[in-house]
Structures are given as C-alpha cells and as structure tokens.
Amino acid sequence: MNDTVKRLPFDLTVWTVSIVAGLALLAHEAMAGHDFSSARNARWQAECGACHVAYPPQLLPAPAWHRVMARLDRHFGTDASLDPGAAAEIGAFLERHAARTSRDTASGRITDTGWFVREHDEVPAATWRSAAVKSPANCAACHRRAEQGDFGERSLRLPR
Amino acid sequence: MGTIDSRFRILAAAMLGAAPILASAASPAELRAQFEAAAREAEPAYAGLSASRGEQFFRSRHGSEWSCASCHTDNPLSAGRHAKTAKDIAPLAPAANPKRFTDAARVEKWLRRNCNDVLGRACTPREKGDVLAYLMSLK
Numbered sequence: 001m002n003d004t005v006k007r008l009p010f011d012l013t014v015w016t017v018s019i020v021a022g023l024a025l026l027a028h029e030a031m032a033g034h035d036f037s038s039a040r041n042a043r044w045q046a047e048c049g050a051c052h053v054a055y056p057p058q059l060l061p062a063p064a065w066h067r068v069m070a071r072l073d074r075h076f077g078t079d080a081s082l083d084p085g086a087a088a089e090i091g092a093f094l095e096r097h098a099a100r101t102s103r104d105t106a107s108g109r110i111t112d113t114g115w116f117v118r119e120h121d122e123v124p125a126a127t128w129r130s131a132a133v134k135s136p137a138n139c140a141a142c143h144r145r146a147e148q149g150d151f152g153e154r155s156l157r158l159p160r
Numbered sequence: 161m162g163t164i165d166s167r168f169r170i171l172a173a174a175m176l177g178a179a180p181i182l183a184s185a186a187s188p189a190e191l192r193a194q195f196e197a198a199a200r201e202a203e204p205a206y207a208g209l210s211a212s213r214g215e216q217f218f219r220s221r222h223g224s225e226w227s228c229a230s231c232h233t234d235n236p237l238s239a240g241r242h243a244k245t246a247k248d249i250a251p252l253a254p255a256a257n258p259k260r261f262t263d264a265a266r267v268e269k270w271l272r273r274n275c276n277d278v279l280g281r282a283c284t285p286r287e288k289g290d291v292l293a294y295l296m297s298l299k
Contacts, residue, residue, distance in 0.1 A: 052245040079273040
C-alpha cells in the first residue's frame with residue numbers, strides 16, 4: 001500500500017526523464033542534418049571564407065580535407081596558398097571535426113559526393129544554371145545563413 | 161584555477177591582438193613607398209610609379225582568363241564579385257575601404273595569389289607600386 005504511493009512519483013519521474021531525453025536526442029538528430037555551427041575556428045573562418053563560404057568541416061571526411069589542404073596553391077583553378085602555420089592550424093581543425101561517414105570524394109568537392117547529390121536531387125537543373133547560383137558550390141545563393149553554418153530549411157530560398 | 165584561466169585568456173587575447181599589429185601594420189602610403197624603393201633597387205633607371213600604368217595593368221588580362229578587374233571591377237571604389245564563386249568582395253580602393261593596404265602580410269598574401277592567377281607569376285615591385293598608385297588616385 002505504501003509502495004504504490006511511492007511508485008507513482010517515481011514512475012512519473014522516469015517517464016518525464018525519458019521523454020525529455022528522447023526529445024533532446026530527436027532535436028539533436030534533426031540539427032545534425034543541417035546545423036554545422038558548433039565547429040568554429042577564427043582562422044578557418046577568415047582564410048577559408050574569403051573566396052566562398054567557409055565550407056563546414058563536417059561535410060568531408062579527414063582524408064579529403066587532407067588532400068584539399070595539401071594542394072592549396074592549385075585549388076580548383078585558383079591559388080589559395082597559405083603560410084605553413086595557418087595551414088597546419090586549419091588542417092587540424094578540419095580533420096578534428098571531419099565527417100565520420102563515408103562521404104569521400106577524389107576531387108575534394110563536397111558537391112561531388114553522393115550525399116550532396118541525394119540531398120539536392122529536387123533542385124531543378126535550371127536553378128543550378130541560373131546567374132544567381134552559377135555553381136553548386138555557391139551554397140549561400142540558396143542557404144542564406146550558410147556563412148553561420150546553418151543549412152536548415154528555414155533559411156533556404158531558391159533564387160528564380 | 162579561475163585566476164590561471166583568466167590570466168591565460170588575457171595573455172592570449174593580448175598576443176592575438178598585438179601580434180598582427182607588430183608584425184605588419186602599415187598604411188597605403190608606407191606600402192607604396194616600400195614598393196617604390198624596391199622597384200628602384202631592381203631597376204636603377206626607373207622613373208617612378210605611374211597610376212595610369214597601374215590602371216592599364218589592373219584592367220589587362222595578361223593573356224589569362226582573368227584581369228584584376230574581373231573580381232575587383234573596373235571601378236575599385238565599388239564592391240566587387242569573385243569571378244568564379246560570385247562571393248561579394250569589399251572595395252579595393254583605400255578611399256572607399258579604409259581597411260585596405262593597412263596590413264603588409266595580408267597584402268603580400270593576396271598579391272602572391274592573385275598575381276599568380278592572373279599573370280602565372282609573382283608581380284614585380286614596380287607592378288605592385290603602380291597598382292597601388294592607381295588605387296590611391298581614386299577618390
């Protein structure tokens with residue numbers, strides 16, 4: 001008799017805790033798909049964000065970042081060379097937060113990965129070619145908060 | 161713990177703040193004078209920097225895909241746009257953007273990259289000086 005009185009609050013606590021934990025996990029999973037703002041580094045932001053948005057480290061695996069960093073002097077048709085100190089710091093940052101999944105790409109392009117192609121299969125071909133977009137690597141043309149590491153739906157606007 | 165931590169933070173902030181200034185703070189006029197001196201050393205018969213030669217240089221493709229103007233526009237008082245990525249680039253002329261040519265290391269880094277992209281080689285001190293004379297002549 002005493003037992004049931006005690007058990008009710010206990011059960012409630014267990015339920016509340018597991019519901020809250022479950023919701024937190026769900027929120028985390030949902031965020032994981034499009035919010036990359038947790039990994040920040042001032043040098044990476046300044047150096048890798050000068051010519052395009054600083055692509056989040058979570059979008060390529062460590063070996064791909066390593067290859068990108070190893071040939072910055074011939075970087076997708078441009079010279080993006082860095083002094084060795086900056087290159088070492090940025091390389092370490094990218095590899096520390098790199099994708100754990102197999103999103104590898106020989107070209108070093110995020111836009112060549114199977115993941116990118118799948119996420120973007122609903123974008124019409126004409127949109128990719130439009131003057132406002134020019135290149136699929138121009139994330140910020142559609143993801144208006146790409147600079148902040150936010151690729152969520154709320155900040156997504158397709159240019160016409 | 162707290163004090164060590166905050167002391168470290170103050171020290172780190174001081175180092176971060178001070179290092180670039182000590183290393184390479186400059187003004188456009190100082191940098192122009194440095195380029196001019198280096199140009200004179202390389203070519204003893206040299207007659208001084210020329211803003212109009214700098215303008216020509218800035219607008220020429222030098223046989224490549226891009227000129228300086230491809231990204232910084234024909235009017236460097238206005239904002240530019242990266243020719244490949246379409247990202248906005250703040251104006252290059254000091255009159256329109258007081259941050260320009262105030263950090264020697266930054267200037268050298270971008271000239272190394274951009275000259276390599278446009279000319280396939282480093283720019284000479286004279287070319288750098290002419291371009292800066294041109295950019296400083298814009299008001």
